[in-house]
Amino acid sequence: MKDIRILHGELVPGAAIDAFSAAHPDAGGIVSFVGKVRRDDDVEELELKHYAPLTLRGMEDLAEEALSRWKLEGLLLHHRTGRMHPGEPIVLVAAAARHRRAAFEAADFAMDHLKSDAWFWKREKRDDGWHWIDPRAEDHADLQRWK
Amino acid sequence: MSVKIVFLGKLADLAGANEKIVAAPLDWNGLVAALGTALTGEKVKLALNGTVLADKTALDASNGDEVALLPPVSGG
Numbered sequence: 001m002k003d004i005r006i007l008h009g010e011l012v013p014g015a016a017i018d019a020f021s022a023a024h025p026d027a028g029g030i031v032s033f034v035g036k037v038r039r040d041d042d043v044e045e046l047e048l049k050h051y052a053p054l055t056l057r058g059m060e061d062l063a064e065e066a067l068s069r070w071k072l073e074g075l076l077l078h079h080r081t082g083r084m085h086p087g088e089p090i091v092l093v094a095a096a097a098r099h100r101r102a103a104f105e106a107a108d109f110a111m112d113h114l115k116s117d118a119w120f121w122k123r124e125k126r127d128d129g130w131h132w133i134d135p136r137a138e139d140h141a142d143l144q145r146w147k
Numbered sequence: 148m149s150v151k152i153v154f155l156g157k158l159a160d161l162a163g164a165n166e167k168i169v170a171a172p173l174d175w176n177g178l179v180a181a182l183g184t185a186l187t188g189e190k191v192k193l194a195l196n197g198t199v200l201a202d203k204t205a206l207d208a209s210n211g212d213e214v215a216l217l218p219p220v221s222g223g
Contacts, residue, residue: 051155051215053197115222121156122221132157132221139222 002063003076006056011080011089020076020094027073027096031103033111035091037084045125048081048090055081055119062113066095069109070102077110079120112142150208152178153215158186171210175203178214192217 003020013034021030037046063075076094084090093110097103116139123132148171154162162182169181179187193203194215200206208214 049156051153051194051217053213054194054199054215054217057197116220118220119155119217120220121218123157132160135219135222 001074002060002067003074003078004056004059004063005078006050006059007078007080008082009080011078011092013089013092016076016078016092017094020074020096024073024096026098027103028098029100029103030094030096031100031107032076032092032094033107034089035111035115037086037088037090039086040124042126043086043124044127045083045085046090047083047123047125047130048079049121049123050081051119058117058119059114062110062118066106066110070095070097070106071099072097072102072106075106075110077114079114079118081120109146112146115139116143148172148210150210151213152182153213154186155215156218156221158191158216158218161186171208171212173206173208173212173214175206178206182216186216190219 017032059077059079063077066075073096076092078092080090091114093107095103095106116135123130149168150171150173152167152169154165159165193200193206194217195206195208196213
């Protein structure tokens, strides 16, 4: 039902979605979202850090909340940690449901919370070195949609 | 008799280390005294042994405990 992972290596969205689809034969549809490291002017590399005692459990709790709010067959949350380059996938969310509306909404809900309410810290490497990324006001607004 | 303090995100840069060992027991005032106000600012949350404290000033860490300092997550 839940497939929640922190990945220390590569994320291959196509393979993960195929496996998720095969695991939920009764779903009438699957909505997936792949987040990639955005190509920005001078960003050479992105590094994500997490805190093992908190981060995975927080993702599990998020999945439980989504499963309690929508009628889902299954929910997948895969998030990378470590160093990655622009263009690489960093996060995959997939929601399987008998009817599409629940799958769309649950995937959207999960992404908003993974972006701004999960225990990951990011820094970018630019020409002049590494810079930590601070929270943005939009992230707070994204979360308010679900209150 | 010691407590391990773990610094996450930019706090590791500010502290100049990923972790630090301090004497147990440790309460909030002891933490601020050991680390200074830059590392224990208003937006920093605390986790004790993997559980986020609703009230960080109620910190009560004993020998062998791990206290994590959590700055706001990055978003983006």
